Amino acid sequence: MSRVSNEFAHPDLGDVELDAVLAALADPHRRRVVVELAAEPERERTCASFNLPVARSTRTHHWRVLREAGLVHQRAAGNTSYLLLRRTEIDDRFPGLLDTVVSLTGATAR
């Protein structure tokens, strides 16, 4: 089951498989977004604030992959779209995963 929020669908974390989360995190741009969000987990950020060196269509694809993996909540307001890390839910479903990936992304070459 999934909830719709301002046009974006978000899965329940209980329905998300580890496969999808690891695949989402395997991309360095998506991982960078997650790591940056994790640095201020309560803060919603605009999609535009992530300076990814990719085409607009690719950015849109990345937001969708992150949403479908249950990693972020995306909300549209006017022409702006916001991302929030689903930190507590992810930690409940996949204990230790975000901490490990955040720590490794800082420690190794991206």
Next chain:
Amino acid sequence: MSRVSNEFAHPDLGDVELDAVLAALADPHRRRVVVELAAEPERERTCASFNLPVARSTRTHHWRVLREAGLVHQRAAGNTSYLLLRRTEIDDRFPGLLDTVVSLTGATAR
């Protein structure tokens, strides 16, 4: 730089990016192989001992992805091929990653 061992090339872990390791682990069959190897980390297992429900060509692809991600060492002997988890090297390069993934694979639906 990579070393060649009985026809199979294996990367130095220092040259392996987190992207490749997460992508390798995102596939449930490859993850199952890694988790099973991790249960007996000193034990070399034959490729044939992994009962993956996939075509032979897909199995060969999985071994290659695991090798290229630095996760396994593969050795051929006659008609048989063996896999060994590069446990110590992976733990040195990506501390906590294998433990987390093994633990989550046991805890959540595969």
